[in-house]
Amino acid sequence: MERPEPRESKWRNDHVFVIRRIVVMAIIVIILAAAIVSTITSGHAVEAARTMQQSQIDQPRNSTNGNAASNDRDTSNTADSSSKSASTTNSQSNVSSDSKKPSDNNSNDTNTDPKAADIEKTLAADKTAQPLTDAQKSAIFERAKQTAQTATAASGTGSPVTYTYCLQTKGNVGNATAFANAVYATLNDPQGWPRAGAIFEQMPEDACASADMAIILSEAQYLPTFSSYCSVQYSCRVGQEVIVNDDRWNGAVDAWLDAGGTLSRYRQMVINHEVGHRLGHIDNETTCAGAGQRAPLMQEQSMHLDGCVPNEWPLDNELWIG
Structure with missing residues (x-):
């Protein structure tokens, strides 16, 4: 007959079994909890990584676009921005090359401005000008004398009048x-006052006191020192002194140049006009006869042309000397 197990031993065995089950269940719970925590942590890590990556992608855009207006204009990604930058650089390079083409050059460069180019050319020639030789002066004077003799013979007014300066x-x-050369050549040009019977001879410096006139190239600021009627803007004549304004000598006036004149022609006009005063003529004694016609020499062409075209020589009705 089998001996029954003691009650105390049975209780102990049941108690151990229960404890074991509790421990097993606790371990399972711990494992499950650990798995859940690991999953959650992993999810946060992935999200953080995605956020950081997105931030790195967006950062170049935000740093490039400084304000809302810029952001509205720039919606491209980094690759597109690089492409546009390269395209812009190439475009700028093309513009730089194309800008050298005459057809695309809209600047006020002196090479494309006829007035400025003419002035620049004349002033450059001034720097290399050499005094007229005696032979050159003699040839110029002889032509002037022949013209004056023909004119006085035709008018019956006697013989030519020689003015010294x-x-x-x-x-x-x-x-x-250049000023000295222009004065001599202009005053003795057959198109000028020799047609009225006047010829001009330059005197040496030691004989200036006996000359009929002094022809002076003056810095503009000194014009009023000759007379209160003289202006820093224009040339002037005071008694025996014919004063040419250096500013006008080097730049003429825009309206005269715009009307088709050149700086060299303006210089001839100023010389003939101011010497014309010394010969007895007054300003505007004859005015423009009509649009497109030559302006009278004694008209104040530096101030107004009145529809006439620039003219540096006396008209037929101005061919007299007082």
Whole structure:
């Protein structure tokens, strides 16, 4: 007959079994909890990684676009921005090359402005001007004398009148060689006052006191020192002194140039006009006869053309000397 198990031993065995089950269940719970925590942590890590990656992608855009207006204009990604940058660089390079083409050059460069180019050319020639030789002066004077003799014979007014002049400068006007050459050649040009019977002879400096007139190239600021009627803007004549404004000598006036004149022609006009005063003529004694016609020499062409075209020589009705 089998011996029954003691009650105490049975209780102990049941108690151990229960404890074991509790421990097993606790371990399972711990494992499950650990798995859940691991899953949640992993999810946060992935999300954080995605957020950081997105931030790195967006950051170049935000740093490039400084304000809302820029952001509205720039919706491209980084690759597109690089492409556009390269395209812009190439475009700028093409514009730089194309801008050298005459058809695309809208600047006020002196090479494309006829007035400025003419002035630049004339002033450059001034710097290399050499004094007229005696032979050159003699040839010019002989042509003037022949013209004057023909004119006076035709009009029956007698023989040509010789006017003597002396050259002077006042202020900082630079080298006056070109001025001296222009005065001599202009006054003795067959198109000018020789047609009225006048010829002109330059006197040496030591004989200036006996000359009929002094022709002076003056810095603009000194014009009023000759007379209160003289302006820093224009040339002037005071008694025996014919004063040419250096600013006008080097730049003429825009309206005269715009009307088709050149700086060289303006210089001839100023010389003939101011010497014309010394010969007895007054300003505007004859005015423009009609649009497109030559302006009278004694009209104040520096101030107004009145529809006429620039003219540096006396008209037929101005061919007289007082």
